[in-house]
Amino acid sequence: MKISMTVNGKQYEHDVEPRLLLVHYIRDVLQLTGTHVGCDTSQCGACTVIMDGAAVKACTILAVQADAAQIETIEGLATNGELHPIQRGFWEEHGLQCGFCTPGMIMTTVDLLKNNPAPSEEEIRKGIEGNLCRCTGYQNIVKAIQYAAREMSGTRA
Amino acid sequence: MYPAKFDYVAPSSLDEALRLLSESGGEAKLIAGGHSLLPMMKLRLAQPATLIDIRKIPGLNEIRVDAGGLTIGALVTQAQIASSPEVARALPMLSEAAEKVGDLQVRNKGTIGGSLAHSDPAGDLPAVFLAADGEVIARGASGERTIRATDFFVDILTTALEENEILTQIRFPALAPRTGTAYAKFDHPASHYALTGVAAAVTVGDGGSIHQARVAVTGVGVKAYRAEGVEQALTGRGGDALQAAAERAADGVDCNDDIHASAEYRAHLARVFTRRALATALERAQA
Numbered sequence: 532m533k534i535s536m537t538v539n540g541k542q543y544e545h546d547v548e549p550r551l552l553l554v555h556y557i558r559d560v561l562q563l564t565g566t567h568v569g570c571d572t573s574q575c576g577a578c579t580v581i582m583d584g585a586a587v588k589a590c591t592i593l594a595v596q597a598d599a600a601q602i603e604t605i606e607g608l609a610t611n612g613e614l615h616p617i618q619r620g621f622w623e624e625h626g627l628q629c630g631f632c633t634p635g636m637i638m639t640t641v642d643l644l645k646n647n648p649a650p651s652e653e654e655i656r657k658g659i660e661g662n663l664c665r666c667t668g669y670q671n672i673v674k675a676i677q678y679a680a681r682e683m684s685g686t687r688a
Numbered sequence: 689m690y691p692a693k694f695d696y697v698a699p700s701s702l703d704e705a706l707r708l709l710s711e712s713g714g715e716a717k718l719i720a721g722g723h724s725l726l727p728m729m730k731l732r733l734a735q736p737a738t739l740i741d742i743r744k745i746p747g748l749n750e751i752r753v754d755a756g757g758l759t760i761g762a763l764v765t766q767a768q769i770a771s772s773p774e775v776a777r778a779l780p781m782l783s784e785a786a787e788k789v790g791d792l793q794v795r796n797k798g799t800i801g802g803s804l805a806h807s808d809p810a811g812d813l814p815a816v817f818l819a820a821d822g823e824v825i826a827r828g829a830s831g832e833r834t835i836r837a838t839d840f841f842v843d844i845l846t847t848a849l850e851e852n853e854i855l856t857q858i859r860f861p862a863l864a865p866r867t868g869t870a871y872a873k874f875d876h877p878a879s880h881y882a883l884t885g886v887a888a889a890v891t892v893g894d895g896g897s898i899h900q901a902r903v904a905v906t907g908v909g910v911k912a913y914r915a916e917g918v919e920q921a922l923t924g925r926g927g928d929a930l931q932a933a934a935e936r937a938a939d940g941v942d943c944n945d946d947i948h949a950s951a952e953y954r955a956h957l958a959r960v961f962t963r964r965a966l967a968t969a970l971e972r973a974q975a
Contacts, residue, residue, distance in 0.1 A: 532696065549696035549739070571689050572727055574878050576793060585767070585796040591726050592797070595696050596719075596741060639792060646771075661791025663878065 534598040538563065539607030553597050554578040554589035557604060565605035565634045569663070576662030579635035580604050586642035588661070603641070605634035616682035617641065617675075626675030628666035636662045640676050648684055652677070691729035698741040702748075702854065706829055708740050710852045716740050718854060720763055721797035723790070724806040748801070748856055753778050757862040762801025762855050766813075770795060779820060779860050780972070781869035781887050785812040788873050790880045801855045804840070807847050807911055809944060810881040814841060814912035816871060817858065818904035819887035825857040826850070844910040864900075867891040868972025872965035874907075874957050876948055882907035883949050884957035886937070888965035890922070892973045898922045898929070903966065908958045909941045918962055927970055934963035 535544040538561060545560055557566050557580065566589060569577030573591040580589045581603040608615035617640050620626060627633040636659060643650060643658035650658060655676050656669070664672060699705040709716055717736035719725055720743055728734040742748070748761040751772050758778045760769065769775050769786035776783040789795050789803070789812050803813040804824060822837045826849055835848050842848055849855060863869065873885040885906040893899035901922040906912040917936035922929055938955035945951035 549694055550691045552690070571730070573723060573790075573794060576791070579793055586793045587796050588793045591723055593696070593722070593726070593739075595698075596722065596743075598698075642792060642796075658792055660880065661793045 532595060534595055536597050536600050536602055538602045539604060547594050549593060549595050551594045552590055553580070553582075553592040553594045553602075556594035556597075557589060557602070560594075563604050563606050567631055567634060569631065569635075574661075574663065575632070576635040576639060576659075577632055579638040579662065581638055581641055584642075584645075586639045603638070605637060608637065608641075617644070617679040619682065620675035620678035621672070624671050624674040624678050626668065626672045628668050632662060632664045632666075636664070636672055640679060643676070644680055644683060649680055650676070689730035691726065692732060692735040694729075694736055695738045696741065697738065698744050700744045700746075702745050702827060702856070705740055705742055705745060705854060706827065706852065708738070709854065710829055712738050712740075714851050718742050718805075720799045720802050721765065722802075723794055723798045724802060724808060742854065751775060755862065756859075758782075758860040760800055760858045760860075762805075762857060763799050764801075766790070766795040766798045766800065766803070767792075769800060779816075779863065779869060781819065781871040781889065781969075782813075782816050782860065784871040785816045785873070785885070785887065788812060788871065788875065788880075788885075794880075800858055804858065805847060805849060805855050807841050807845050808881075809844055809910050809912075810883070810885075810907040811912070812871070812873065812882055812885050812906060815882075815885050815887040815904040815906035817860075818912055818914050819869070819889050819902045820860045821889075821902060822858060822860045824855050825859070826853040827856050828853040832856075838914065841911040841913075846911075863889070864891045866893075866899075866973050868969040868975070870965045870968035870972065872961045872968065874961055884908055884954060884961045886958070886961040886965040888962070888969040890966060890969040890973045892970070896974065897924055897926050898970070899924075901933075901966070901969075903937070903962060905937055905941075905958050905962065908938060908943050908954045910944070913941065915939075915958075915962060918966075922966070927967075930963055930966050930970065934959050934966060937962035 569575035715737035921933035943951035
């Protein structure tokens with residue numbers, strides 16, 4: 532069936548099978564492969580994108596359910612070649628090792644900081660509980676998010 | 689993982705959805721957030737011929753509080769419930785439970801109507817629905833009916849909803865004066881499903897003793913249940929009765945036994961978390 536949606540500010544229109552998952556639409560049809568498929572069971576959060584302003588797991592949403600939606604993926608964060616403050620936080624604080632979970636972690640952080648610009652460490656850990664890092668790098672991921680929160684609120688580290 | 693093939697429709701009215709549902713001859717499933725249904729479809733545990741997406745139906749997305757209590761539309765998400773100051777004031781255990789469902793992303797999609805209609809043995813909101821003595825409004829071809837919480841959950845993944853009915857609203861009666869509520873949960877660290885979740889509503893009388901207690905447990909049996917033995921052991925008693933009453937939390941229940949927790953361990957968790965939920969609820973009732 533015909534769907535159209537805006538992804539990273541760009542309008543797309545495709546004819547898709549109803550059973551196509553949003554994450555496969557993003558990766559295989561739009562060729563935006565920054566959004567990852569990890570567990571494929573809505574637990575690990577590697578497939579997290581922003582849909583109409585809220586972080587969601589794209590492995591558990593049908594592409595047809597995202598008809599007319601506004602989607603943001605990791606590819607849409609940097610502007611004019613300059614990293615988004617959350618991306619910079621992960622860079623500066625060594626918030627990744629293998630990097631597989633990173634796009635999902637970052638997109639969840641977008642939602643987290645939008646609703647809570649100055650989260651405590653506990654609130655950060657609760658906020659990213661739907662994102663699993665198998666390099667066990669949570670310590671630095673928390674620091675990366677704290678860095679981003681400071682940057683985005685204008686108080687430099 | 690791909691689900692088996694299906695047709696997808698997204699009606700814009702309740703009447704149209706009801707018509708599609710009855711025309712499907714039992715081969716259609718309703719979908720909203722999809723966070724219970726799609727995982728089952730990916731595992732081919734469910735293979736509906738048609739998905740009827742009800743998210744475009746107007747009027748099912750509101751939270752309302754009045755003198756009679758709290759009314760929540762079936763499409764309201766767990767995230768909306770968790771962040772609603774009205775819900776936090778009217779029914780604290782519902783806020784607490786919604787905030788503990790899954791994770792941020794899951795709460796952004798999952799709906800209260802879906803959580804109740806799916807009746808997952810480890811769902812959080814069924815326990816609150818039971819402890820609040822709530823009711824749902826179900827619309828069918830021949831009109832509306834009300835189903836009380838105590839009649840709603842039938843078996844694992846099975847409710848009293850008829851095949852051609854749509855759950856439209858959930859109602860929670862206003863709490864009696866001097867009532868405290870709480871939800872206590874022990875969750876699986878990856879899925880965040882409840883290994884045990886206990887919702888408690890405690891009303892204290894003039895003398896400070898417990899006038900009425902309602903306790904509901906999820907994650908332990910095939911469906912969420914009212915722990916009536918616990919409730920009876922508390923009526924007319926004081927806080928010193930909590931410990932002994934909570935011991936009855938899994939009495940007569942055939943506890944789930946799986947790779948996550950043995951039946952014996954689940955029964956233990958039910959007792960411990962019943963005590964904790966009751967202690968918090970009682971403290972709030974007395975505050």
